Amino acid sequence: MEFSVMLELLFSGLLFTLEIFVVTLVGALPLGVPVALARMSKHKWLAWIARIYISVMRGTPLMLQLMAIMFGPYYLFHLxxxxxxxxxxxxxxxxxxxxxxxxxxxxxxxxxxxxxxxEAAEVLGYTRAQAFTRIVLPQVVKRVLPAIGNEVITLVKDTSLAFVLGIMEMFSQAKALAASQVSMVPYAIAALIYWVFNFIVEMALTRVEKQLAYYHD
Incomplete structure (x- = not known):
């Protein structure tokens, strides 16, 4: 197989990897907000629901969760x-x-x-909403950005788990090419692409952190 054809197949898989990456961030970043607020709620039943949800999601493998969602409707409800x-x-x-x-x-x-x-924001005449958006939120974003960055980088690599559902993302393409060509080259190219992808993400996150540097703790 020509090298150009191999690259074309790997980049076709990369498109699925990018789709999974973007869809996850667009959905998970905002969804985490109400879950966090529920976890901090004064209503014990709501806090416990959020706590159990978080415990299950973090305590079981993502691969198992994907398979459960994929096959659950059929085995549980015959759908x-x-x-x-x-x-x-x-x-x-x-x-x-x-x-x-x-x-x-x-x-x-x-x-x-x-x-x-x-309390200081209230003394200055800020409403709760103004205090949160102008004072609290920028500081929270600055403090959590490194941790979010770690999760985002992990997500880039976790996209390879989509192979269990038969989705031909980049890792699946590399695995298929390596088997057909009896060569490690597809894996090496895929590893390089993953690294470049993560490097770009790291640079973007570093730039955002610098822009937030004027918020001192």
Whole structure:
């Protein structure tokens, strides 16, 4: 097989990897907010629901969760979800898994802000909403950004788990090419692409951190 054809197949898989990456961030980053607030709720039943959800998502393998979502509707309710269900199952699985991790990151960030800052904002005449958006939120974002960055980088690598659902993302393409060509070259190229992908993510996160540097703890 020509090298150009191999690259073309790997980059076709990379498109699926990028789709999983973007869909997960778009869904999980905002979903983590209500989960974090529920976890911090004064209503014990709501806090316990959020706590159990987070515990299950973080305490069981993502691969197992993907398989449960993929095959659960059929084995539990005898529902045939159709050929496109694997893509929906993949998106849902990644989103609800990563939302649990982001929720805990948000919670730790919110709880790290001293109560005195809220009180000072009230003295200055800020409403609760203004105090949160103008004073608390920027500091929370700065504090949680490194932890979120670690999860985002982990997500890049976790996209390879989509292979259990039969989705031909980049790792699956590399594995198929390596088997057909009896060569480690596809794996080496895939590793290089993953590294470049993560390097770009790291550079983007570093730039955001620098922009938030004027918020001192």
């Amino acid at each position: 045939n979800m159709g050929p496109d269900w694997k893509y929906w199952a993949c998106g849902i699985g990644f989103i609800i898994n990563y939302a649990a991790y982001f929720a805990e990151i948000y919670r730790s960030g919110l709880q790290s802000i001293a109560r005195g800052q809220h």
